[in-house]
Amino acid sequence: MHSPSRRAFLRGNPAKTVILRPPWAVANFLERCSRCSRCITACPEHILQTGDFNFPQVNFQQGACTFCQACVQACPDNALILQEKISAWTYRALIHQHCLAFHGVECRSCGEFCDSRAIVFRLRVGGVAQPQLNLDLCTGCGACYAPCPINAIEIRPLSTVSLP
Template sequence: MGTSTRLSRRSFLTGRQPGRAVPPRPPGVTAASVMACTGCGECVDACPEQVLTIAEGRVALEMAAGECTFCGTCSDACPESVFTAGAGMAHEMILGDDCLARNGVSCMTCRDACPEEAITVRPRIGGPFLPVLDPALCSGCGACVGPCPAGAITPQIREPADA
C-alpha cells in the first residue's frame, strides 16, 4: 500500500495541500473571488506583460516573469466575476534573509527596479547599504522579484482593506 496523506475538509474542498504556499493573485482578485475562476486562461492570454498564469486551476501572478502594470486588460478579458474593480493586490512584498546586501555583498538591484521608489537603502557601518521596503509606497507589482539575483524578495499573502 502507498502512503496516505490526511487532508482537512478545507484542504480537500480547495484542492490545496497543507504546507503549500498560496500563489500570489493579480490585482482585484480576492480570496473569495478567485473561487469563481474556471482556469479558462482568457486573462493569461490577454496580459500584455505575460505575468499571469494558471496555478492550481486558478489565475495567479508569476512575478519572476516581470511586473504587473495594473493595466486592467486581464479584468476586461475575464468572462467570470473574478476581478473586483478598485481592489488592490492581495499580497505584500517581503525582503528575505537571502538578500545579498544582508549577507555582506553590495547590491541595489531591487531599488533600481522598483517603479514606485518603495525600496530605499540605509547605510550601515562596516557593510553595504541595506534595502528597506516602505509598504505604504509598494504597489506589489513584482518589478523587484525577477531582477533580484538572490531570489530574496517574495510576496506574502494578505487581504487588503479594500478587497
C-alpha cells in the same frame, strides 16, 4: 494564507507557497473562475499563467504587474472585479534575511527595479548599504522579484509582511 501546495512541499520549499491570484480577484475567486484563461491571454506583461487545477496565478519571474486592468476587462465570470474602495492588490514585497546586502555583499538590484521607490538603501558606516522597504509605497507589483539574484524577495499578503 494558503497552505503549502503539494508540489512546493515535495520540492522542499514550503515557505514560498502563497499562490498569487490576479489583481482584483474577489474573495470567492475559486468558485467564480471558470478557468477560461482569458485573463492570462489578455495580460500584456505575461505574468499570468495557468497554475494548479488550471486556475490563473501570477508569476513574477516573467515581469511585473502594471495594474493595467486588462485581466479584469477580459474576465467573463466576475471573478475579477474593479471596486473603487478595494485595493487592486493586497500583497507587498518582503525582503528575506538571506538578502546579499544583509550579509555584507553589495547588491541593489531590487531597489533599481522598484519604480515606486519603496525599496531604498541606507548607507552604513564601514559596511554595505542595507535595503529598507516602505510598505506604504510598495504596490506589490513584483518588479523587484525577478532581478534578485538569490530569490531573497517574496510577494506575500500584506497581513503577513513585516519589516526585517
